[in-house]
Amino acid sequence: MPRETFELQDKVVLLTGASEGIGAALARALQFRGARLALVARSEQKLKEIARQEDLVVAADLSLPADRARAVAETISRFGRVDVLINNAAVGVYDKTIAVPLEPVRKMFEINFFAPLELCQLAVPHMPPGSMIVNISSIGGKVILPWATLYSATKYALDALTEGLRVELYPRGIHVLGVYPGHVRTGFQQHILHGRAAEGISPLRNRLTISAEECARLILRAMERRGRTLVVPTLYWFAVWCARVFPGALETRLRHMLQAIDKSES
Numbered sequence: 001m002p003r004e005t006f007e008l009q010d011k012v013v014l015l016t017g018a019s020e021g022i023g024a025a026l027a028r029a030l031q032f033r034g035a036r037l038a039l040v041a042r043s044e045q046k047l048k049e050i051a052r053q054e055d056l057v058v059a060a061d062l063s064l065p066a067d068r069a070r071a072v073a074e075t076i077s078r079f080g081r082v083d084v085l086i087n088n089a090a091v092g093v094y095d096k097t098i099a100v101p102l103e104p105v106r107k108m109f110e111i112n113f114f115a116p117l118e119l120c121q122l123a124v125p126h127m128p129p130g131s132m133i134v135n136i137s138s139i140g141g142k143v144i145l146p147w148a149t150l151y152s153a154t155k156y157a158l159d160a161l162t163e164g165l166r167v168e169l170y171p172r173g174i175h176v177l178g179v180y181p182g183h184v185r186t187g188f189q190q191h192i193l194h195g196r197a198a199e200g201i202s203p204l205r206n207r208l209t210i211s212a213e214e215c216a217r218l219i220l221r222a223m224e225r226r227g228r229t230l231v232v233p234t235l236y237w238f239a240v241w242c243a244r245v246f247p248g249a250l251e252t253r254l255r256h257m258l259q260a261i262d263k264s265e266s
């Protein structure tokens with residue numbers, strides 16, 4: 001039997017990381033679908049440029065528990081419920097695991113893992129049956145990226161949260177979608193908290209890069225179809241499959257990629 005589609009018109013969507021990149025593209029696509037938006041990020045000015053008059057703007061630093069609580073409280077106060085929670089905001093740390101200072105790593109875990117966890121805890125009591133949680137992870141949440149092992153660790157943790165919550169929240173009628181993008185053209189690499197982006201990882205990755213708008217389009221399509229797992233572009237399923245079936249071969253490939261990065265940086 002075909003699954004019932006998820007209608008976005010008039011849905012109340014709490015979207016984090018809405019000020020730029022994939023989040024901003026998602027906000028615009030959701031506006032086009034007639035959703036009612038609570039837009040969260042630190043940059044109030046950028047959010048105001050994206051918001052329509054009927055949208056709620058919440059300037060909040062999601063590394064802070066008080067700001068997470070305020071984001072949900074203001075959404076409930078304006079709209080009375082949350083139909084969709086999209087945990088999209090995240091940052092990266094790109095450095096050698098053995099040497100990296102722990103302070104930026106802890107902050108990254110606060111933003112990438114504890115914020116989605118706490119937002120779920122705060123929002124779920126206000127989510128009616130038929131609502132949805134969307135966690136934006138990364139291909140690094142399915143396949144370790146050894147040039148950003150600890151970023152991968154935050155996304156593996158988010159993956160566990162996504163898959164566990166899907167089962168836990170089933171009786172409440174809340175669906176959970178996990179999104180695992182490969183490389184998307186945004187400012188993400190310029191916003192990393194510590195270290196620097198690995199250049200020249202592979203020419204194939206550059207060929208597989210997609211725009212934030214394309215990524216948002218595919219996410220909305222997966223939401224409307226009530227998908228469970230979205231890997232974009234689809235070709236990255238090959239890497240996920242290799243990690244499960246031929247982990248040794250994948251490790252060898254990743255070792256070569258890491259060596260190439262180290263060489264290009266020395």
Ligand SMILES: NC(=O)c1ccc[n+]([C@@H]2O[C@H](COP(=O)([O-])OP(=O)(O)OC[C@H]3O[C@@H](n4cnc5c(N)ncnc54)[C@H](OP(=O)(O)O)[C@@H]3O)[C@@H](O)[C@H]2O)c1
Binds near residue numbers: 019060062087191
């Ligand atoms: N770009 C890629 O290649 C790629 C690949 C795989 C997965 N992803 C995932 O896709 C999601 C979106 O990434 P993106 O590429 O769109 O990144 P981006 O362009 O850097 O945008 C990140 C968003 O998160 C917000 N943010 C960062 N720190 C925050 C904090 N402490 N509190 C509140 N908001 C915060 C930023 O807003 P403010 O600065 O205004 O706070 C911004 O709106 C992330 O989960 C990322 O891990 C991206």
